[in-house]
Amino acid sequence: MRCREVRKWLLRSLDGILDPSREKAVDDHIKLCSRCRKLRQEYRTITHSLRRQPDAEPLPHFWERLQSKLKDRERQEPEAIWLKWCLRAIPVSLILIGFFIGAIAFWNPSGEEEMSQPEALLLRNANPIAETKTFFEEEKLENRNMMIIFTGDEKVPDRR
């Protein structure tokens, strides 16, 4: 086994998760190679120092202290929920206001749709047939012509 392979398996060996055949190969190599032996020693020293960390104990009355904190938090919880919703409502309101302002700015009330003559007459509640009927009821030809001329002069938006 070469040094490179040994170094690859060395750490797994320290964790005791290397299969026995590889473990033996690592051991055999280390007996002969001083550099890998030193490397294993370094890793062992570091790992053992870490594993030697003393364990402290939690401070006394852990549950009692926790219980009072839980009660405090539970009391604050409705306020926290209200505050959370208020904070969420701010950006939503800003978006809605922006949308409303934009809609007002881009809305063009002057853009009326132009109507045809019969549509215009209908809008004015005037029946075009009834109007023409009065022309033909006029006995005098002169008056009849005048009525037709003046009706044609009435301003009705052009149809495009």
Add this chain to the structure above:
Amino acid sequence: MEDNKLVDQAQKGDREAFELIVKRYEQKVFHLAYGFVQDRAAADDLAQEVFIKAYFSLPKFRYESGFGTWLYRITVNHIKDFLRKTARKKEVPLEEFEEGLFALDDETRKKEEEQIKERKRKVVLRVLQALPQKYQMILTLRDIRGFSYNEIADVLKISPGTVDSRLHRARKILRKKMVPYLGAEGGGV
């Protein structure tokens, strides 16, 4: 009583069931926090905050993993936040620890064995705390707390293969930073 039964009762608002859960896990959560912060009061605070978070998140627990794994995940995430906020990863001054500290002769070692062990422990720990968070995390879980590869994978939500490679890399970096303090014989155990 089984964890799941207690959790079920706690989810229904049974405060006594939650008390039993806390008593069952307080040491484990505290020790995990202590492994990172090495300060009793700070670790105690962290453990309390973890249980508060767990209490309010209990309705979201869906039994997709073991309760212990879920609680450790909350702990690890809380510790990550804590480390980020306190920016503990600043360069650690090690001037007071002379180079070759781990290579003292046998006679001196016998005299000051306990003292030396303590100093070694402090050096390793301070170098560990200066490592990037993901390496600090995995080394603490594996070497200080003794979690198995699979437990680490579950808690950190990574594959066992990633645990293996990240641990390998973390130990290499730690060794590299420790070399000046190890001496010619590799430090001895």
